[in-house]
Amino acid sequence: MxxxxxxxxxxxxxxxxxxxxxxxxxxxxxxxxxxxxxxxxxxxxxxxxxxxxxxxxxxxxxxxxxxxxxxxxxxxxxxxxxxxxxxxxxxxWNLLDSDVVSWHEPSHPRIGRMFAETTELRCIIEPAAAALAAERATEAQVAQILASAHAMHPGDDDLQAMFSADCLFHATVLEATGNMMMRQMQNIILTMLRISYEFGVLVVDGDPVSREGHIHVAEAIRDRNAAAAEKAMQTMLQFNRRTAIEYWARATSEVGEETA
Structure with missing residues (x-):
């Protein structure tokens, strides 16, 4: 579904x-x-x-x-x-600018590629950020990460609420690294997230926007287990990456059929 x-x-x-x-x-x-x-x-x-x-x-x-x-x-x-x-x-072009992203029509073939490639970049950056957050997060940041993970309910109709909780989760993880350069990646990561919501496929049954996956990351950060936090984030994002690649392949195929 x-x-x-x-x-x-x-x-x-x-x-x-x-x-x-x-x-x-x-x-x-x-x-x-x-x-x-x-x-x-x-x-x-x-x-x-x-x-x-x-x-x-x-x-x-x-x-x-x-x-x-x-x-x-x-x-x-x-x-x-x-x-x-x-x-x-x-x-x-600044393809990580949220305005540039939002100006594309959903059917534009470029969107499939952007969705796949931004997800690939997230897989490189965010697992390392989760590991650092497990080591450096304040108690307030840990509480925020846990709360935002539990606030995500993929089965609900309020997509804006889920998107807001997802943004808060990932932004706080980056903030919790204590790394100034990593914190400045927030806007880029959230723009990538917006691509996946607005133009990607949001799967509900075994969804890539996984409440359980976010909770696993949050609990590993709470437990100060850097290796587990990194692995949990990597697992969650790799699932997203597979979905993104499938979406890109399908979009490319559909464009090919239309122009044949």
Whole structure:
């Protein structure tokens, strides 16, 4: 049994990872970001001029300039005098930016690859973080990790509540490492998590979002057993990785069938 999320329904706790302006500029950034990530404007292409974009979005040229600055900061476009605004190559995009992720249509073939590869990266980072957390977590952090693990209920319909608990679990594990560089990985890890929820397959029967798996990690951290914490996190994420690879293979196959 699979369970999918309504697009746009999930939000990071306390707007974590939000990097957009407000008002008309936010709307312009979102519209243009969606056009770029969904191939209306393709890598290497020159985008319409400021006046053309302003007319199409019914905003001022100043708003378009502000929007282009935001998109440039996310690695999507490059602007230069006598050059115009050109979409940058895909490898220059910040694909771990939560906005860039959310602008993709769920059916875009890139999402399958992002889901698989971000899960693979999590398998490298998070088991080591769990081991460090077992050695260094404060009692308050241990309590938070345990509480967030027990707060996850994959069978419930409230996907936002489960996503929030999952974010809190993984963010606190990274915080509990006491490693400044590891703590700064929080936004990246949570963006990866968002990919798995919004665009991945959320399996309920033997789910990859496993309450039991999270509890095993939490209890190992509570018991100050670094080896057990690392192994439990690795086991949980490897299951996710297999699911991600299967999802990518299925998505690639479906795209191939549609274009055949």
């Amino acid at each position: 699979t369970k999918t999320n309504r697009r746009g329904a999930l939000a990071f706790p306390n707007d974590l990872n939000s990097s957009l302006p407000t008002g008309a500029a936010k709307e312009a950034v979102t519209v243009l970001g969606k056009r770029i990530t969904n191939d209306v404007y393709r890598p290497g292409e020159i985008m319409p001029t400021e006046p053309e974009l302003a007319d199409s979005l019914n905003v001022s040229r100043a708003t378009i300039r502000d929007a282009i600055k935001v998109l440039s900061g996310k690695g999507l476009v490059r602007t230069a005098r006598r050059y115009g605004t050109r979409v940058r190559p895909l490898e220059e």
